[in-house]
Amino acid sequence: MFNLISLKNGLENIEGFKFGGVSAGFKPNGDNDLGFIRSDEPVDVSAVFTSNKFKAAPIRHFLRYEPNFKTNFILLNSKNANAMTGEAGINDIDEIFAQIGKNVNLTNPIMSSTGVIGYRLNKEKIIAGTSKFDLNSRDSDATVRAIMTTDSFKKELAFRVELEDGSSFNIACICKGAGMINPAFATMLCFVLTDANIPKSDMDELLAGCVKHSFNAVSVDGDTSTNDTLMLLTSRKSGTYNKEAFKFALEQITLNMALNLVKDGEGSTKVVAFEVNGALNDLEAEVGAKALSNSLLVKTAIFGEDPNWGRIASTIGASGIECCDKSLVIYYDDVLVFDKDHPELDEQREAKAHAVMQKDSYKISCSLGIGDGKFTAYGCDLGHTYVKINADYRS
Amino acid sequence: MFNLISLKNGLENIEGFKFGGVSAGFKPNGDNDLGFIRSDEPVDVSAVFTSNKFKAAPIRHFLRYEPNFKTNFILLNSKNANAMTGEAGINDIDEIFAQIGKNVNLTNPIMSSTGVIGYRLNKEKIIAGTSKFDLNSRDSDATVRAIMTTDSFKKELAFRVELEDGSSFNIACICKGAGMINPAFATMLCFVLTDANIPKSDMDELLAGCVKHSFNAVSVDGDTSTNDTLMLLTSRKSGTYNKEAFKFALEQITLNMALNLVKDGEGSTKVVAFEVNGALNDLEAEVGAKALSNSLLVKTAIFGEDPNWGRIASTIGASGIECCDKSLVIYYDDVLVFDKDHPELDEQREAKAHAVMQKDSYKISCSLGIGDGKFTAYGCDLGHTYVKINADYRS
Numbered sequence: 001m002f003n004l005i006s007l008k009n010g011l012e013n014i015e016g017f018k019f020g021g022v023s024a025g026f027k028p029n030g031d032n033d034l035g036f037i038r039s040d041e042p043v044d045v046s047a048v049f050t051s052n053k054f055k056a057a058p059i060r061h062f063l064r065y066e067p068n069f070k071t072n073f074i075l076l077n078s079k080n081a082n083a084m085t086g087e088a089g090i091n092d093i094d095e096i097f098a099q100i101g102k103n104v105n106l107t108n109p110i111m112s113s114t115g116v117i118g119y120r121l122n123k124e125k126i127i128a129g130t131s132k133f134d135l136n137s138r139d140s141d142a143t144v145r146a147i148m149t150t151d152s153f154k155k156e157l158a159f160r161v162e163l164e165d166g167s168s169f170n171i172a173c174i175c176k177g178a179g180m181i182n183p184a185f186a187t188m189l190c191f192v193l194t195d196a197n198i199p200k201s202d203m204d205e206l207l208a209g210c211v212k213h214s215f216n217a218v219s220v221d222g223d224t225s226t227n228d229t230l231m232l233l234t235s236r237k238s239g240t241y242n243k244e245a246f247k248f249a250l251e252q253i254t255l256n257m258a259l260n261l262v263k264d265g266e267g268s269t270k271v272v273a274f275e276v277n278g279a280l281n282d283l284e285a286e287v288g289a290k291a292l293s294n295s296l297l298v299k300t301a302i303f304g305e306d307p308n309w310g311r312i313a314s315t316i317g318a319s320g321i322e323c324c325d326k327s328l329v330i331y332y333d334d335v336l337v338f339d340k341d342h343p344e345l346d347e348q349r350e351a352k353a354h355a356v357m358q359k360d361s362y363k364i365s366c367s368l369g370i371g372d373g374k375f376t377a378y379g380c381d382l383g384h385t386y387v388k389i390n391a392d393y394r395s
Numbered sequence: 396m397f398n399l400i401s402l403k404n405g406l407e408n409i410e411g412f413k414f415g416g417v418s419a420g421f422k423p424n425g426d427n428d429l430g431f432i433r434s435d436e437p438v439d440v441s442a443v444f445t446s447n448k449f450k451a452a453p454i455r456h457f458l459r460y461e462p463n464f465k466t467n468f469i470l471l472n473s474k475n476a477n478a479m480t481g482e483a484g485i486n487d488i489d490e491i492f493a494q495i496g497k498n499v500n501l502t503n504p505i506m507s508s509t510g511v512i513g514y515r516l517n518k519e520k521i522i523a524g525t526s527k528f529d530l531n532s533r534d535s536d537a538t539v540r541a542i543m544t545t546d547s548f549k550k551e552l553a554f555r556v557e558l559e560d561g562s563s564f565n566i567a568c569i570c571k572g573a574g575m576i577n578p579a580f581a582t583m584l585c586f587v588l589t590d591a592n593i594p595k596s597d598m599d600e601l602l603a604g605c606v607k608h609s610f611n612a613v614s615v616d617g618d619t620s621t622n623d624t625l626m627l628l629t630s631r632k633s634g635t636y637n638k639e640a641f642k643f644a645l646e647q648i649t650l651n652m653a654l655n656l657v658k659d660g661e662g663s664t665k666v667v668a669f670e671v672n673g674a675l676n677d678l679e680a681e682v683g684a685k686a687l688s689n690s691l692l693v694k695t696a697i698f699g700e701d702p703n704w705g706r707i708a709s710t711i712g713a714s715g716i717e718c719c720d721k722s723l724v725i726y727y728d729d730v731l732v733f734d735k736d737h738p739e740l741d742e743q744r745e746a747k748a749h750a751v752m753q754k755d756s757y758k759i760s761c762s763l764g765i766g767d768g769k770f771t772a773y774g775c776d777l778g779h780t781y782v783k784i785n786a787d788y789r790s
Contacts, residue, residue, distance in 0.1 A: 053718050317450075
């Protein structure tokens with residue numbers, strides 16, 4: 001037994017870390033574009049990165065460290081992804097840290113970037129920006145703003161986890177998303193800090209496990225970026241830990257962040273849960289659910305609030321998974337829109353389904369009636385704003 | 396050696412068939428929505444259908460006939476796909492043909508439908524409509540209009556193929572598309588008629604082969620419909636045939652139709668060829684090329700005429716195929732936009748690439764430098780009109 005208590009603010013709830021952000025002059029509006037997270041002592045770090053073959057330079061830089069390395073510094077920047085920049089892009093990171101290291105004690109420093117692909121970093125401007133850091137600040141808001149790009153709202157969350165013995169630990173995260181949010185996740189940076197006394201092996205195991213039903217289950221536009229990063233660091237300052245409780249808290253925090261990413265998907269106005277159950281197995285359910293969350297025809301029907309369940313059925317049928325129209329049942333929340341005895345949507349059920357679709361969030365569930373496989377994916381609608389944002393020259 | 400000569404008009408060029416269309420009152424604007432293609436004698440027919448598991452009733456009805464059956468009648472309708480209508484939908488087709496058969500000699504009649512999913516056919520209205528057919532008409536235009544839905548222009552094409560011995564045969568087709576055009580093809584109906592003296596086995600082989608680089612290589616929105624149908628019928632009236640020449644003509648006619656489908660993709664303003672070469676093998680090249688043609692970020696960048704090659708690279712990297720940034724080379728037509736020695740797009744090359752993107756059609760090619768695999772997929776941009784068409788209530 002344990003209690004999860006939602007906390008105000010974000011990273012401020014975690015002892016042992018300092019964090020902040022400044023404007024280095026990259027964002028035209030003068031908002032923060034350079035940030036840091038650092039720890040008093042080198043700490044354990046676990047990470048899950050993009051599956052994109054063209055991993056960005058900061059990820060390649062991270063992966064050059066020895067397994068189980070400890071770090072005391074993460075440098076964050078937006079507006080330039082430092083991706084497709086080859087060996088030079090990795091050397092740029094080393095050069096930046098060589099300069100910062102003249103003033104700060106760095107142990108295996110990490111960089112994490114988001115922005116446009118294909119441009120070298122402006123090292124001078126970044127180094128000049130870091131000189132403005134207040135290295136003792138604990139300002140979660142300033143930090144998260146430094147990694148926001150097309151995000152329309154700030155994403156941070158913190159919990160205290162109270163254990164049965166009266167002890168407690170804290171877990172908090174900041175996250176950026178918007179656009180390119182996809183299965184096998186997305187232009188998404190998420191940093192989770194904790195003071196739990198969690199063993200490194202549990203950090204690796206639980207972080208790898210939590211993405212399947214959170215970041216890997218959400219989609220904005222089906223694209224996967226070169227820079228996606230989920231990182232977990234622990235100061236262990238609380239001195240306490242419980243695996244089951246930590247796993248639960250981490251799953252809650254990552255699912256919450258993932259849903260916020262969908263909610264803030266470029267131009268998104270609705271968040272829809274696509275549940276496929278009764279599939280041959282969980283993998284087939286996942287394929288079907290993700291096909292729904294990525295279908296342009298489904299996404300535009302959601303935007304248009306049109307209970308055109310034919311597009312749902314057609315997408316399931318096209319996804320390649322085992323299915324049969326004799327056993328298919330489709331619900332919009334609790335409104336039955338299709339089963340073999342009700343192939344046509346009568347006026348009454350159509351009105352009810354339309355009412356469901358007018359909500360900000362709802363569930364579309366497809367029961368395949370084949371086996372026990374089940375998966376829920378999350379997606380959003382696709383409207384004019386998505387096109388506007390992404391068709392703008394070099395958005 | 397053979398010559399391919401482009402002909403005026405469409406199906407009129409093929410002896411042995413009659414065809415026409417009428418308004419049965421389904422399209423609000425009073426345009427044709429019911430058509431037919433019939434032959435003087437029962438003829439051989441080959442067909443390729445959608446890979447969607449929820450195949451529509453007309454396709455299931457076709458597949459119930461014995462292999463190598465001959466037919467003398469195809470009934471075409473738009474506005475109702477007769478999909479997800481179960482056994483009742485198939486019985487509806489039989490009942491319609493039972494009525495028509497009272498006045499017309501029918502041998503294994505076929506139906507082909509396009510439109511909304513999930514509604515039973517209005518049998519009475521369809522039967523009443525067929526009584527208006529002039530069964531001796533040869534009006535290709537009236538026929539193709541009966542299957543058009545969101546198509547903005549008519550798709551028909553005809554060739555005469557002149558062989559070395561002075562003999563010649565003809566091949567012609569009508570086609571409808573728009574929206575849902577996808578690898579493993581689409582809400583697409585295409586009827587190819589010929590008078591070539593082609594053996595049935597060649598019909599099956601060449602029809603199955605021609606789709607890979609035509610209908611299966613194009614994408615409008617990545618969705619695959621329940622009703623996709625490509626059909627080939629021959630009257631053999633020319634009495635002549637050459638396999639190589641027929642194969643070439645069929646490939647030309649289907650590629651041309653496929654590109655017209657992309658050009659007329661809902662809201663499409665540009666047709667782009669995505670060539671991936673130097674891949675590990677042809678299959679990997681196909682996966683990469685189709686990933687590009689289906690990427691929302693690529694499609695919106697094309698709409699915005701933004702030479703943001705980072706989205707091309709990121710999509711290739713995310714597609715799961717073997718690739719490496721050290722050997723990747725990207726061209727927009729003949730403008731180099733990325734290789735490892737030119738990671739940043741200078742002003743001059745950017746201006747040239749932008750000029751390419753202002754054209755109605757162009758090629759984006761990615762050389763992976765890994766092996767000999769090659770594939771070209773075709774896609775279009777995604778702009779506001781696509782959203783408008785597909786978000787309209789029950790479009």
